[in-house]
Amino acid sequence: MKPINVGLLGIGTVGGGTFTVLKRNEEEITRRAGRPIRITTVADKNLELARKVAGEGVRLTDDAFSVVTDPEIDIVVELIGGYGVARELVLKAIENGKHVVTANKALLAVHGNEIFSAAQKKGVMVAFEAAVAGGIPIIKALREGLTANRIQWLAGIINGTTNFILSEMRDKGLPFADVLKEAQALGYAEADPTFDIEGVDAAHKATIMSAIAFGIPMQFDKAYVEGITKLESADIEYAEQLGYRIKLLGIARKREAGVELRVHPTLIPTKRLIANVEGAMNAVLVQADAVGATLYYGKGAGAEPTASAVIADLVDITRLHTADPEHRVPHLAFQPDQVQDIAVLPIDEVETSYYLRMRVEDKPGVLADITRILADSEISIDAMIQKEPAEGEAQTDIIMLTHLTVERNANAAIARIESLPVVQGKVKRIRLENL
Secondary structure (H helix, E strand, O other), X not given: OOOEEEEEEOOOHHHHHHHHHHHHOHHHHHHHHOOOEEEEEEEOOOHHHHHXXXXXOOEEEOOHHHHHOOOOOOEEEEOOOOOXXXXXXXXXXXXXOOEEEEOOHHXXXXXXXXXXXXXHHHOOOEEOHHHOOOOOOHHHHHHHHOOOOOEEEEEEEOOHHHHHHHHHHHHHOOOHXXXXXXXXXXXXXXXXXXXXXXXXXXXXXXXXXXXXXXOOOOOHHHOEEOOOOOOOHHHHXXXXXXXXXXXXXXXXXXXXXXXXXEEEEEEEEOOOXXXXXXXXXXXXXXXXXXXXXEEEEEEOOOHHHHHHHHHHHHHHHHHXXXXXXXXXXXXXXXXXXXXXXXXXXXXXXXXXXXEEEEEEEOOOOHHHHHHHHHHHOOOOEEXXXXXXXXXXXXXXXXXXXXXXXXXXXXXXXXXXXXXXXXXXEEEEEEEEOOO
């Protein structure tokens, strides 16, 4: 049977992995797909590198636009990244009747609505399993495996860099800045790690998962995003004493009033499986009405894990290449005319629990003042640690865990607590989820 011809845009880490896995598992992949899948053309600015990776028999070019307009190409794989030229290339490929496979979470989170609409009109597929959690098949699970369910919420450790940093801070008691340098030296963090440590990368992925889970458009601009740069080793230690671990979570939850879409450091009970995901690994926990809780765990990055997802998408498209577009799996799980523009709730309206750490003067009545303020805001206390002051010091830490409350109530209470003359500096606040 005639092979499927693939044009690859970008031959870096994932592109190289895709070549390696396609070649190594060629026989199994062909048996599964029903016909051979061959990368026939590669576009990359570095032609010397491209030749080393691709070898002979593959056409090389530094003009990516010549690939997306080539009539011999059936599927375009976009591994360039970013929002700019990648968007132009993907839309051009769709315009020319090509199916698209992409690992570009930023592109889909920001421009996904436009891209899926264009693909729908042209009758082509856009597949993106590799865009979220590397080799973990979470997109397929949400879009197909859990299709009988109402998905209630999902929570994911979906950035390996930040998870590695938090694991090292906990294990070694080191400050954030020191562990970041270690992560960069080991290759877990980029030279400019902003997207990772500020939570942007995780928010891109959470946006994509929320759209599939709830049948809503991509709404990255409405996500609440908070990174790990202000986390202190003391908070990780106090959380441990209280029976919790701190993880950077991407959370999407369906409420009556709308959808919560947020990324931030989160206390999770140590007994939960997801709390024990360490190092650069990823995991996504999904709660649905029929099946209950399901957990998806594995490598969230790397050449071959991500290539595994890219090739799975190539196989899916090859199987459905000749199918009637009306009978393919919809991009966002729900039929395009059934995607609902449900509001994403502002962070003030989110309901969660809190970890609060206050530096206070060691005087009688301080705790009573703080608990009174919390009670005025209808916030009840679940657990508390009051540290003995160090010898010769007049201040100490009070750490409290609250029950569920609305964020605006927590903000009001924190502002009042910070205004007390006996409270030194700012209250440290970290959200808590029992999952």
